[in-house]
Amino acid sequence: MSSTTTGWVRPKIEQNWLTRLLDWKPFLIIICLLPALGLLAVFLTYPLGLGIWLAFTDTTIGRSGRWVGLENFEFMFEDPIFWNAVFYSVFYTSVATIGKFGLGLWLALLLNNHLPFKSLLRAIILLPWIVPTVLTAVAFWWIYNPQFSVISWMLIELGLRDTNVDFINTAWPARWSLIAANIWRGIPFVAISLLAGLQTISPSLYEAALLDGSTAWQRFRYITFPMLLPILAIVMTFSIIFTFTDFQLVYAITRGGPVNSTHLLATLAFQRGIPGGQLGEGAAIAVSMIPFLVFATLFSYFALARRKWQQGESND
C-alpha cells in the first residue's frame, strides 16, 4: 500500500541497493552497452572470423570440414568464372557509381532550386529507394522481358528498331541492363544526401563570387564542389561498398546468367555456398571481397577525418 503513497511523496534520498547499483556509473555503462555490443559480437564479429576460418576448410553442408590451407584459394584463382565475377564486380561498381553520382548530383542541383511542392517532390523521389529492391527488380525483369518488353515496344512504335531489344539473354546487354537498374535504384539516395549538403552551403559565398565576376562553371568548380566534398566522400564510400557487395538485383534479374556472365562475387559465393553446398569455397569467395572493403573503409575514414568525425566532434 506504500505504492499508492509514493506517487505523492517526494522520493526519499535513501534508496535500496538495486537503485544505487543502477546509479553507479560503470555498472550502468556496462548494462547499457551490453545488448548492442553482445548482439554485434555474436552475430557480426564472430561470423566474420568464422567466415575467414571456413575459407581455409573444405566444409560442406552437413559435414564440418578440415583444414585444407590455401586449397580453396588456389582452386578459385584458376577458375575463369571467379575472375569473370571479379571483373564484373569491379566494372559494375565503377560504372554504376559514376552513373549514380553524375545523375544524382544533377538531380540534387535541380532540386536545390525554388520549386513548388518541394517536400512532395523529395518524398516521391525517394520512393525507389524505400521499396524492397527485389520487388523493383522483378518489375525490371518484366520490363527487360525478351518478348514483352515495353521498351522494345516503344522503340519499335517510334520506328527506331525493327526487332525486340535483347536485354538479358546475352552477356553484354545483360551486364548493361543490370547496371541501369542499379543506377535507377541508387539515384534517389545520392540525390537526397547531396541535396542536404547543398543546403548547408551559405548563399553569401555565391554572392561574393558573383560580385567578383565569376562564371557559373567557376562557382560550381570552386564553391559548390569543394563544399560538397566531405559529404560526397562519405556517401560515395557507402555506395561503393554496397554496390560492390550487391546481391539482390543480380540474383533477382539474371541469377548470374547467361552462362555466368553477370555473376558478382556475392552471387557467385551464394551459388557455390548455399545451393551448391560447398560452404568452404563460398566462404573463400566472400572473403576475397574483404581487401576491397578495407580499402574503401580506409578511404572513408580519412575522408571523414578531414572534418571532425561525427561522434568525436563535441568532445572539446
Next chain:
Amino acid sequence: MSATTEAEETQASAAPPSEAMAWDSKARRMVTIYLPLACFLIILLFPFYWMTITAFKPNAELYDYKTHNPFWITSPTLDHIRLLLFNTSYPKWLMTTMMVAIGSTILSLVSSTLAAYAIQRLRFTGSQYVGLGIYLAYLVPPSILFIPLATMVFQLGLFDTPFALILVYPTFLVPFCTWLLIGYFKSIPYELEECALIDGATRLQILRQITLPLAVPGLISAGIFSFTLSWNEFIYALAFIQSSENKTVPVAILTELVTGDVYQWGALMAGSLLGSLPVAIFYSFFVDYYVSSLTGAVKE
C-alpha cells in the same frame, strides 16, 4: 547544365530582372530545370506505374501489344490479386515478414537506444572508440556474413525459423540506429539532465523521464529505418529459410511464384505491388522524419 541552373538561381536573386529578361529567364528555367526534372520523375516512377498496370491487366491484354496499347488497361481485373491471396500463401508471407520486421525493429531499437545513451551521455574513457567500432560494424556487408551465419544458425537449431532473422537483422540495424540516435541525443541540451541530477534523480529516471521523451522524433525515424530495412532484407532470408510458409515476401515472390518456365507475370507484379505497399504507406506517414533524419545523419 548544373552550373547554368545555379547561375539562373543566383542571378534571379541578385538583381530584379527587366520584363524581357524575366520572360527569357522563365523560358530558360523551363528548359534547364523543369524539363530535366520531369524526365527524372518519369524515369524514377515508371517501374511503379508499370508494376501497377500489369497487376490489374487481364492476361489477354498482357501478352497482346498489337491490339491493346500496353500503357493502358481496357478491362481491369482483380484476377491476379485473387490468385495471389487465395491460391498461394501470400497472406502468410506477409504476416511472417511483418512479424520479423517488427521483432527485429523492437530488439534493435531498445539496444541501440541504450548504447547511444551510454556513448553520448555517460561519457567514459574510450566511448569514442566504442562509437567508432559500431560505425565500422555498419560497413560489414551481409554478403560476407551469410555463409558463416548460415552454419551458426544451423548449429543453434534456428534454421528455417523466423527467429533466426529476428536475431540476425540487428547486425545491420543496430549500427545504423545507434549512429542516428547518437546524433539525436547530442541535439538535446545536456543542461536538462544536469538539472535533474541536481534535483536527485537517478540516471535511469533521467533516461526515462527526460531524455527519451525529448528523443521521440529520433526514435521514430530510427524505427522507420529499421522497419523498412528489415522489410527489404533479402540475402539472409533467402539463405536461412527453406520451407515455403516461413518465407518473407521478397524471397517468396522470387522463389515461390516463379515455377518452371511459365511466369505468372500478372501475379508476380501484383505480389510486388502488395509487398511494396506496406512500406510505402508506412513511409508516407513519416516521410518528414525520414528525410530529415536521412539528411541529418549525412550532414554531420
